[in-house]
Amino acid sequence: MTNKKLETYFNEYYPLIYRVAFTQMKNHADAEDISQEVFVRLLRSEQSYRSAEHEKAWMIRTTINLCRDLQKSKWKTSSVGMESVGEQEKTYLKIPYIEEDDTLWEVLALPEKYRNSLYLFYYEDYSIKEIAAALSMEENTVKTNLRRGRELLRKALKGEREHDSK
Amino acid sequence: MTVNNIGNRFFAGRTGNVCTGKKSRRFEGNFLEGVETKNPEVEEETKETKRTSKNMSVNSCYLTSAAAFHETGRVGTAAVKECEVRNISYRESDYAKAALENGCTYKAQVENDTVYIEQKNEDGTVKGYEVDVRLVSSETKDPVEQTALAAWDKVKRNAEEAGEKEAVWDFKEAQIQKLLEDREESGETVSHIVIKPDGSKVLELQMEVGGKEVVKTLQIAPPAQMPEPDMQEKAEGTDIETE
Numbered sequence: 001m002t003n004k005k006l007e008t009y010f011n012e013y014y015p016l017i018y019r020v021a022f023t024q025m026k027n028h029a030d031a032e033d034i035s036q037e038v039f040v041r042l043l044r045s046e047q048s049y050r051s052a053e054h055e056k057a058w059m060i061r062t063t064i065n066l067c068r069d070l071q072k073s074k075w076k077t078s079s080v081g082m083e084s085v086g087e088q089e090k091t092y093l094k095i096p097y098i099e100e101d102d103t104l105w106e107v108l109a110l111p112e113k114y115r116n117s118l119y120l121f122y123y124e125d126y127s128i129k130e131i132a133a134a135l136s137m138e139e140n141t142v143k144t145n146l147r148r149g150r151e152l153l154r155k156a157l158k159g160e161r162e163h164d165s166k
Numbered sequence: 167m168t169v170n171n172i173g174n175r176f177f178a179g180r181t182g183n184v185c186t187g188k189k190s191r192r193f194e195g196n197f198l199e200g201v202e203t204k205n206p207e208v209e210e211e212t213k214e215t216k217r218t219s220k221n222m223s224v225n226s227c228y229l230t231s232a233a234a235f236h237e238t239g240r241v242g243t244a245a246v247k248e249c250e251v252r253n254i255s256y257r258e259s260d261y262a263k264a265a266l267e268n269g270c271t272y273k274a275q276v277e278n279d280t281v282y283i284e285q286k287n288e289d290g291t292v293k294g295y296e297v298d299v300r301l302v303s304s305e306t307k308d309p310v311e312q313t314a315l316a317a318w319d320k321v322k323r324n325a326e327e328a329g330e331k332e333a334v335w336d337f338k339e340a341q342i343q344k345l346l347e348d349r350e351e352s353g354e355t356v357s358h359i360v361i362k363p364d365g366s367k368v369l370e371l372q373m374e375v376g377g378k379e380v381v382k383t384l385q386i387a388p389p390a391q392m393p394e395p396d397m398q399e400k401a402e403g404t405d406i407e408t409e
Contacts, residue, residue: 097256099263099316107266121288122264122271125256128290139290146288150266 009042013056016124017063019093023108023119024067026085028092034066041066053130060134064116084109095123106156107149114149117142245301246310251294254284261317268309274317281314341384342369365390 014035021034041062049055085093085105095104107118116135120126121142128146132139252275256262259273273284283295297314306312356372360383367387373380 097259097262099261101264103264103266118266122266125262125271125273125286127286143289146269150269150288153266 006039006043010039013059014039015096016056017059019095019124020060020063020119021067022093023115024064024112025070026108027089030067030070031092034063034070037066038062053133057130057134060120061136064135098123103153103157106153106160109156110149110152114145114152117145118149118153121146245298245314246308247296247298249282249294249296251284251292252282253292254282259284259317261313261320263313263316265309272309272313274313276317276321281317283310283313283317285310359386362389 017038018031018035021038022028022031025031025034038059042059047058049058085108090105093104104123107115107122109115110118117131120131120134121128126134128139128142131142135142254273254275256273258275260276261272261274263272265272269288271286273286275282279298279300281297281299283297285293285295287293295310297311299314299318302311302315304315306315358370360368360370362368365387366385366389369384369386371382371384373382
């Protein structure tokens with residue numbers, strides 16, 4: 001891969017990869033490490049893509065797989081996991097074009113299968129088909145995850161409101 | 167499709183206990199898509215008595231559709247018209263919002279008094295609406311109308327901010343022009359830009375008008391942002407205390 005091509009990939013995908021990595025790792029340092037590792041994999045793989053969608057799907061799938069590997073690693077399993085994003089860390093995640101919304105942080109606190117579908121659908125504007133390709137699952141599974149994830153989110157928000165009112 | 171649905175319902179109603187929970191869901195599926203919660207009572211009854219299940223499902227089907235119309239209020243609303251979907255991205259929209267509570271995303275493009283709204287639903291369908299903001303009440307509860315108003319306000323606000331900057335620039339340009347004209351009239355003029363200690367830049371013109379030396383100044387850049395004096399004082403204060 002030429003430097004020029006790598007630069008094009010970097011400019012096109014780095015922000016997206018970083019955001020997806022952040023939604024998995026929930027901290028800036030790990031998200032940066034993962035993003036760099038994705039580009040190392042890209043250099044090594046010399047993959048040829050059928051289309052822009054295929055390219056995008058590969059990037060997201062690789063990012064999520066690398067995040068899973070890191071989460072499974074010894075260091076991570078022996079340390080305390082973070083369910084929610086810290087206040088300081090929140091400043092690193094900026095989603096372009098879309099109105100800022102605190103619901104995002106609640107979405108990131110959901111279990112992985114719901115979180116990924118909801119995040120890609122609502123915050124990255126992916127279609128059901130694109131999400132299915134990126135996460136290697138059936139379109140109907142994506143729809144189910146969206147519905148159940150939103151249900152969980154609704155309960156979480158309701159619980160939070162009740163807690164606040166007490 | 168509609169005919170089949172009616173057929174199913176009629177068949178279920180006539181035969182009573184033939185209708186299973188799964189089958190009943192088939193004919194009302196279109197209505198029930200997007201329903202946030204299932205009623206646990208209905209599910210329990212489905213297992214016990216199939217007849218109750220059917221009746222409850224049919225009722226909930228009508229209730230859901232009625233609630234949907236009531237919630238959106240789009241039936242008979244003159245301000246909102248359904249139109250062809252343009253498939254715009256977040257990047258191309260003037261305003262975008264993730265409405266998780268409604269199970270969809272909204273993207274808006276403002277064109278004078280009309281706002282194009284694209285609604286992407288969780289079931290994969292996409293709908294396009296054209297909203298005439300002049301006909302929309304500011305207290306509207308309809309999410310499409312609310313999005314249109316928010317988008318229109320945002321674009322208007324941005325335009326006003328840009329307009330204000332332009333107006334300030336026009337004013338400064340006019341002042342500079344006036345100074346230059348004065349200089350031409352008076353003859354010999356010396357001009358230079360002075361950078362003040364606070365970081366502001368001032369255009370200083372020295373000229374002779376009617377035998378008198380006149381100095382005119384025009385601030386062309388505001389003062390640079392300095393560190394807060396309070397912070398420095400606080401830091402100094404802390405040093406004194408520690409000593």
